[in-house]
Amino acid sequence: MTKRLPIFLAVLFVFFSSLSFYGAAQAALTIEIVGGAAQQIPIAIVPFAQASNQSENIASIIGADLRRSGLFRVLETSGIVNQPHDVAEVKYPEWASLQAQALTIGKIEALPGNRLKVSFRLLDVVKQAALTGLEFNITPAQLRTTAHRIADIIYQQLTGEAGVFATRITYITKSGNRYSLQVADADGANPQTVLSSNEPIISPSWAPDGTRLAYVSFEKKKPVIYVQSLTSGQRYVLANFKGNNSAPSWSPDGKRLAIVLTHGANSQVYLINADGTELQQLTHSSAIDTEPVWSPDGKWIYFTSDRGGSAQIYRMSTLGGDAQRVTFEGSYNVSPRFSPDGKSLAFIRRDEGKFRVALQELATGQMQVLSDTVRDESPSFAPNGRLIMYATSVNGHGVLAAVSADGRVKQRLSEAGGDVREPAWGPFGN
Amino acid sequence: MNKHLIVGILLAISLAACSSKPVKEAPKPAVEDKSPKTTQTAPPKAPGPAAPESATTKPMTESTITVNPLKDPNNILSQRSVFFDYDKDEVKPEYRPLVEAHAKYLLAHPDAKVFLQGNTDERGTREYNLALGQRRSVAVKKVMNLLGVQDKQIETVSYGEEKANANCRDEACWKENRHADIVYQGE
Numbered sequence: 056m057t058k059r060l061p062i063f064l065a066v067l068f069v070f071f072s073s074l075s076f077y078g079a080a081q082a083a084l085t086i087e088i089v090g091g092a093a094q095q096i097p098i099a100i101v102p103f104a105q106a107s108n109q110s111e112n113i114a115s116i117i118g119a120d121l122r123r124s125g126l127f128r129v130l131e132t133s134g135i136v137n138q139p140h141d142v143a144e145v146k147y148p149e150w151a152s153l154q155a156q157a158l159t160i161g162k163i164e165a166l167p168g169n170r171l172k173v174s175f176r177l178l179d180v181v182k183q184a185a186l187t188g189l190e191f192n193i194t195p196a197q198l199r200t201t202a203h204r205i206a207d208i209i210y211q212q213l214t215g216e217a218g219v220f221a222t223r224i225t226y227i228t229k230s231g232n233r234y235s236l237q238v239a240d241a242d243g244a245n246p247q248t249v250l251s252s253n254e255p256i257i258s259p260s261w262a263p264d265g266t267r268l269a270y271v272s273f274e275k276k277k278p279v280i281y282v283q284s285l286t287s288g289q290r291y292v293l294a295n296f297k298g299n300n301s302a303p304s305w306s307p308d309g310k311r312l313a314i315v316l317t318h319g320a321n322s323q324v325y326l327i328n329a330d331g332t333e334l335q336q337l338t339h340s341s342a343i344d345t346e347p348v349w350s351p352d353g354k355w356i357y358f359t360s361d362r363g364g365s366a367q368i369y370r371m372s373t374l375g376g377d378a379q380r381v382t383f384e385g386s387y388n389v390s391p392r393f394s395p396d397g398k399s400l401a402f403i404r405r406d407e408g409k410f411r412v413a414l415q416e417l418a419t420g421q422m423q424v425l426s427d428t429v430r431d432e433s434p435s436f437a438p439n440g441r442l443i444m445y446a447t448s449v450n451g452h453g454v455l456a457a458v459s460a461d462g463r464v465k466q467r468l469s470e471a472g473g474d475v476r477e478p479a480w481g482p483f484g485n
Numbered sequence: 486m487n488k489h490l491i492v493g494i495l496l497a498i499s500l501a502a503c504s505s506k507p508v509k510e511a512p513k514p515a516v517e518d519k520s521p522k523t524t525q526t527a528p529p530k531a532p533g534p535a536a537p538e539s540a541t542t543k544p545m546t547e548s549t550i551t552v553n554p555l556k557d558p559n560n561i562l563s564q565r566s567v568f569f570d571y572d573k574d575e576v577k578p579e580y581r582p583l584v585e586a587h588a589k590y591l592l593a594h595p596d597a598k599v600f601l602q603g604n605t606d607e608r609g610t611r612e613y614n615l616a617l618g619q620r621r622s623v624a625v626k627k628v629m630n631l632l633g634v635q636d637k638q639i640e641t642v643s644y645g646e647e648k649a650n651a652n653c654r655d656e657a658c659w660k661e662n663r664h665a666d667i668v669y670q671g672e
Contacts, residue, residue: 255644255647255648257611257612257615257645257647258611258612273644273647276600276642277600277640277642278615278642278643297640298619298640298641298642299615299619299642299643301612301615302612302615315612315616317619317623317641317642317643319623319626319636319639319640319641320623320641321616321619321620321623322615322616322619343613343616343617343619343620345612345613345615345616346610346612346613359612359613359616366613387609389609389610389613390610390612390613403610405609408608410608410609410610430608432609432610432611433610433611448651451651451652453651474651476611477611
């Protein structure tokens, strides 16, 4: 795409009516988008030709995904009389008159054995040429995931970055005195409860392969770390030592975790194999050392410590040695999280009593506050690095929010009737 | 030991009060009364209200024995929370008697075990608050250690901000959330 139309910083409020279909099983998150990129790509998505009685048209799911990224303006197509489903049916001047730069068409056809063939084409309206397209042979239950995959392909083709629409997120809900660990699609749809408890659950962490979660549960009246398979639902105790067991974080190869233990004293960082063997103490301070995360190259543990008198982020080699301070501005910088490319660090910064998401470029040390909320916690990067999801509080109500790494696009995800907290964005699918 | 004597004396007094009862009932409660070791923790005031309750000695004996000092609102051992200043883990002087009383109880009951549970207000991140709460439980443990309590009777843990009232907007509310609690095993 060569020319992009300048768009005002549009304020969009998008409520996903489709989410109500999933509400019967579990209350789903409602997503609200505020802001957008300075320049958005105008795209038209023609409703797909349907094979039978699908409950919703996947064009609306694709459109909602692209709109939520803040990088696209999804155009209303109903004014165009000819709604094409094949390339031969496309009359480009009609779409050019809508000022569309890109056009998506597609269809769903029934196959024997209760399967479906989903095909789509992405067209460049300006050049009047096909950009990409694909066919999927799926079961009806895979329609929604297929819509997210198509949105990912469109996103990648037009922005040059990988899309995250087919990924999953995890978070904790608290409703009354009931805590639930949930896993949902990145758009908040299809939430599944993987653990519920009358005692707190905190700090969920995705294994790099996306098949397991480590988390901290207080069901034994103290913090204990578990690892749970999302495919089988089976779980095991990773760490239940005397005192606290908390803050699990997976190594990039998924073989080890950094955890925090107390053993009757202050919190210190340890390393442990994913099967619970070979426990090894990494930090040895009389201060608080907690919230460890691995650098993407696997060589460093970044962690929060108050060894210098205030809570700051430090790093230490996974082989041990001296700790080096990483954050210097202000008196409270905690909860470090690496961008997927390893070049920057998101964290929570307290400034004049306000807790906000900040981003620091590691090479230059340059720091930028991204969020305009004031009770922020638990930042988590989307696997493409474009968005940072976090927990915050609005009117005493726990909600999730997301902000783009450039600070321009903001989303809010809330659940009716409950608090939502502790988000963690899962890895790219397999 | 002298508590046994007191109980015995009280029994004798109440027996004397039950003027017209047959004398042969007397030895039975007196014998029972010697065996339970828990009598030593009975507070002095308990026999008062119990005495008029019955014409026989048996109910009074039971109520005297079963009062748990850890639950007795008139006993300092029923106080379980040490409160802290913002971002601080110092055990303030006004909480010394409370911690000392529990230390003495633990020394007198080597089989008793306590969880010291640290708590913070909800400001800040959950894991960092978990670590701050832990520091508070450790601060209480150190006081107990200095009084001679062994680590094997104590487990320090933290709930961080998980039990805090999340709707606080001022210090009067926040300060109620910053405490370390003494919880005996089995409670």
